[in-house]
Amino acid sequence: MAKTRIIYKHIVIFLVFASLIVVPLTFTVVKQVNKMIAEEESVHPPENADYTQPHREFSDKLVGQLVPFVFYILVLALMLSILFSRGMLISLKGLLRGSKLMKEGNLDIRLPVVSDDELGEVTRAFNEMAAALREKTLELKRKDTYVNVMVDPLWVVDGENRITDVNPAFTRMFGYTREEVMGASLYDFFDEKNAAVIRRQIEEKRERGISSIYEINMLSRDGIQIPLLISGSPIFEGDKMVGKIGIFKDFREQQELRNELQREKEYVETIMDSIEDQLFVIDKEYSIIRANKVAMMEAGGHVIGRFCHAVAHHMDKPCWTGGHECPAQTVFITGKNYRTTHQHAGPAGERRFHEIVASPIKDSSGNVLHVIELIRDVTERMKHEEEIFNKNRELVALNSIAGILSKSLRADEIFTKILDRMIEMLRMDGGGIFFIDDAKREMVCQYHRGISEEFVKMMGRIRLGEDVPGRVAVTGQVMTTSDLSKDQRIERSFVKHSGMKGYCCIPVRGKERVIGVFCLFSFRTHYFTSEEENILTSVGEMTGIALENIKLYEKMRELYEYQRSRREEEQAQILSLSTRLGSAIELKDVMGPVLELIRNIFSADFVWLLVRDQEGNFILRSASPENGKEGKLIYANTVSSIEGYSAERRVPTVVGDIRVEAKFYLASDIGNSQFQSVIAVPMHIGEKTVGVYSLYYLGTREFKEDELHFLKIIANILAVSIERSDFYLKAITEKGLSDTILQSVADGIITVDVNGRIISVNKAFEKMTGVTATAAVGMPICDVFRYSDDNIDFRFSLGECFDAALNGGRMSRETFLTSVFQSRNAVLISATPVLDAGGGVSGVVNLVRDISREKEIDRMKTEIIRSVSHEFRTPLSAIVGMTEMILEEDIDGKRAKKYLRTILSEGIRLSNMVSDLLSIARIESGKEILKMVNVDMKELLSGLSRSFSPLVEKKKAEIKYDVDAGRYVVGDEEKIKQVLTNLIGNSLMFSDEGCRVHVSVTDTEGGIVITVSDNGWGISEEDLSHLPERFYRGRHGQRIKGTGLGLSLCREIVKMHGGSMEIRSKPGAGTEVVLSLPRREMK
Amino acid sequence: MKKVVVIDDEPFILMMIEDKLKKAMIDVVTLRSSVGAVDVIKREKPGLIILDWMMPELSGIELCKILKHDPEIAEIPIFMLTAKGQDADEQLGLRSGVTRYITKPFSPKALLEMVEEVMNVDKP
């Protein structure tokens, strides 16, 4: 246009000039010429008209000549002017073209500078501008490219929240094209809820210029909610906010993962909460990050975030500082499972025992991240055990004291030994024995332990009635105190502030009076239990008797010097008796001989020993000569008898002629024997009367003092022995029963008597079956499960196990149990007989263990390993085949997505399998260090034979172990056992019923050779060549489930030991596996 | 147009084969289990059967033996498509009357070619 305008101007100028020059010029010329002619004619008048004619025509001619010329010249001038303004025109044209190009977006402009004038300058400036613009545009383009290739969608919105730009990823993700969304309000892309979220975000943050990232669901074009993470930031121009930019992160995958995680978490929590034991997850700081309901309840609610020791011990320090091992710490260090029993303090400060199973949670590289602690309250069990342990300890102490007493008559020895034993037994720090000096009414410490000579000297002599020992000596009552220094009863005492805390004083009773005091002390607070007090009392009495005995003995030695030989004999007999009694736990066997011995010593015609039961009845325990059955009731408590009388009076009672003594009833068993003289000697332990033994004579017999005393000693020994034996028996029964119950408290337990009636069931049983304890107790065991027809198998198995247990064996059966609520679980029934002291079966404990989970895990493990190769190829099929199909474009977009998803999931599955396999391989890779010991093969094989016995039984197989005693192999016992278990297991597995397996260990020049051979199915040659391969499962592998890893594992282990393994087999003829281990010496 | 019966316990294998063969205008009947397959085969009278080996209940090789002993359907060619890749397995498969023994992972394209080859040969 510029050109045209310029040319317009030129032409207009030309026309103006033309009219301005030509018209006036013409008029002027015409006028002048006419004037000139007129003047000339006035001077020279024309002679005729002809003369005037040229004049007249002249002006016209002139004008005619002039006008075209002027016109033509102007035309020329116009053209020339156009020519001369050419440069300018070109520049202008260039600029025009340039600006047009620029408008079109082509910025690669470099206009030629044609003219040197101002337009040239303008052109140059234009070029510079274009270059600058190009730079800027390139920069913008780069940014644009970045935005366009961005994987994450993005939008730009203006101040009114209208979209001004989106990138291609936006279209890809949401399906809206750029044109569709331009100018749309961003709220159009959300449903109400999400719109509210984004509105709030925008109003709160963005409008104030704050960036934020938040999650939101956005509607795609198809109306699908797509979970996203939007990171929005304001765009500023100077200080003014002109818009906002939002970048979206596809959150679908994360969402899915999160959902999965949530599900997983819920699952875990359900499991956790369904566990009856307390469960904690502890992190490295020892603070609890998770706990199940039981744990929460135990700890009183809030435990998360607290330290585990604070919850468990109510301490503010970890418990290992107190000398304990902390299970969590152990697991963090070792990374292995750890099981321990731990003493914790309850909320009220009472002692609680917890059995703790701590297991690590590891990350992929094997670092321990957290520890799971499973805590089971075993306080009851522990208390029980402790009780039993204590009782046992006491009995042992008493026994040993009795032994001492009966073995020695030397006072020094007896007292020091008793002192030592008591200190040891009660875990005291020291003690002493005071004897009363009757003449001075003082007591002297003669034997002591744990206190210095100086202290004894300082203590000097204690007056009777003063201080604790003095008072005890006067009152004859045992006195115990847990903390001497705080005891209000004791006012003045030399020992009160000597640092002693636990303190007891026992009177040592002689024949009629207290002859001394026995003191024990501890520097710690010690609570004396009633049992301990009883023991102390008996010890005191025994000591007294011993002392008396010694005194008597010494007197006797003086008086009956001549009878010495006889006395010695007697003493020897007592010793033998005492030894027998002391060492035997089962009195039954020795009681007869003991009474025989007594009968011989005292040349009696009949001796019997009656024990008194709780009601006061007298029951026959033993007699010499044999008379009646043990346990026979001799005298009821209402019957008056010499035995009852003596027990009442607590002294030996002698009757000269029992036949005439009317007040005593004589048992029918002996009533006809015409016994005359009788002596009944009561047996006491402390206040308790254990029983009475009586000697009957056909003639009359008188008893001397020393004989009576002797009888008393015997009575004491017998009493202790009987009591101990009873106690022991009771303890054994109790322990056995409670152990059996307690060890399996989480499992259903049914105790049954020999008649098949239920004695008790536990809570787990109730839970498992839905049958309440009250309903079950008393019912015949097999009838309890009649509520469902599905339990026929279960009842059969239970009956089988029960029968086996009744016959003294143990048996386990796996079967299914249907509860009242119709849930069916795999269970393991194991029946254990409860044996009484005599080895007879007194009951059966049936254990019903829910093994459905173990079963499931087992099945899964087997399944995974069995089909590993299959499983590897199958996902590969998906990956290879589907990828090919996608590449071949066999399938369209939507389906391709489904394919890709399958490929992904199969790929993940594959990688999971690889890692599973790796972990199996790690077990095999021999990273474990062998624990080399001398392995006694004989012992090992006998252990194996025990473990194989059920299988052997089942298969009616026979395993022959051919090994010399004392055949040792240096190696890791566990590993060798594993190998042999595997091999023998294989032999049993791959053979028919009634097969024979032969295991031999021989010593050859090359080393130890272990051979396992069988007459089973054998291995085909084809399979044999594949045996070293992992996961290879031979022909029989389809029939019998296995991993295909066993032999590989064996081979690895043997290799670790530096040996070799060889397999020889023929189908149908059996297999022989030869292991050669190098001989080596144990260092 | 002839039919192919595909038996595999893995759904995506079925999906792949179905997609691939349908694209080549071959009718496909898919079965997730070999149990009851004989009846289906008798009813459908397919031109070809593609079998997986390792399936629960009844394995492909057993099914193959059953099919080969039934004179009514013994003539139908069978492809064994399996993860068992050892030579011994293949020998066993071929001895059992399998026409082609294809190990996983497999190429759907190659499978299609083989299917077409067999189907065309069979055509009268």
Add this chain to the structure above:
Amino acid sequence: MKIEDHIAGFCVVLVIAALAYFLSTFHASFDALVISIIVGMLAGNMIGSRDYFERGTETALTIFLPLGIALYGSQLVLDELRWGQLLAIFLVSSALFGLTLLIAGIFGIEKKVAVLLASGLSVCGASAIAVISPLIGAKREDTSVAVISVMMLGLTGMIFYPILSDALSLTHGEFNFLAGATLPMLGQVKVAALNVCPECLAGAEKIKLIRMSFLFFLVTASLFYSGKEGRRVNIPWFVIVFILLAVGVNLSGAFAHVKEYFRETSNFCLSAALAAIGFSVDFDSIIEQGILPLGVISFSWGVVVLLMYLIRNLF
């Protein structure tokens, strides 16, 4: 082909031609042919969207130009002509043609432009250019440049020839020859001749007409020169008609009474054709090409005129 497309341009051409004819009645110096091309040029460059008229003007050109040239043949009177004069005219024409091509070649002007310039200068200005350009396939810009350059030279010559004639005291015959042989356009020859003496008009016009008949050679030469040897040479029909008419008029008196009608008709046709040429001329083209073509033809023209003067003085 729609008539609507053509009608506008066609009308414009006719109006310009009529205007030029009307102006020419005022004074002999306003020759219709000269005025029509000038007005055409001015009008063409004044109108913003020339495209609208383009097809019409082209049609007008293809109709009127051959017709005008052909009919002008009737004005050619050869009986008074001497062969020597004919040769001289031919020589001068050839010299102009050859020299222009040579110099244009030296100055690096494009071949087609050079041919157009040479033919325009040596034969009959704008009409020759209009005839030649479609034959050699010249671009519109080339045509425009040639037309403007030749016309500017012609205008200059038209103004200065009478002065030159007086200054060199040329005889009428000599002036007639000079004007007829060297001025490019017929109208310019007429104007220049009329300015010297009314009698000269006929003489100069005769010489010019003879020169016009060289169009026949020119066409051939131009085609060869512009490198279209491969193409079969089609001598335009109007050249044949021109020669036939000239021969017919000279040999028989049969045309004598229609001669005047032919003259007026051909005059009108030519002025319409020139108006069309002028209309299609674009001033942009001289902006592109600059003053060089004008310089080239001026130089060659100057050389030829100088040579002619020298030859006259020598003999």
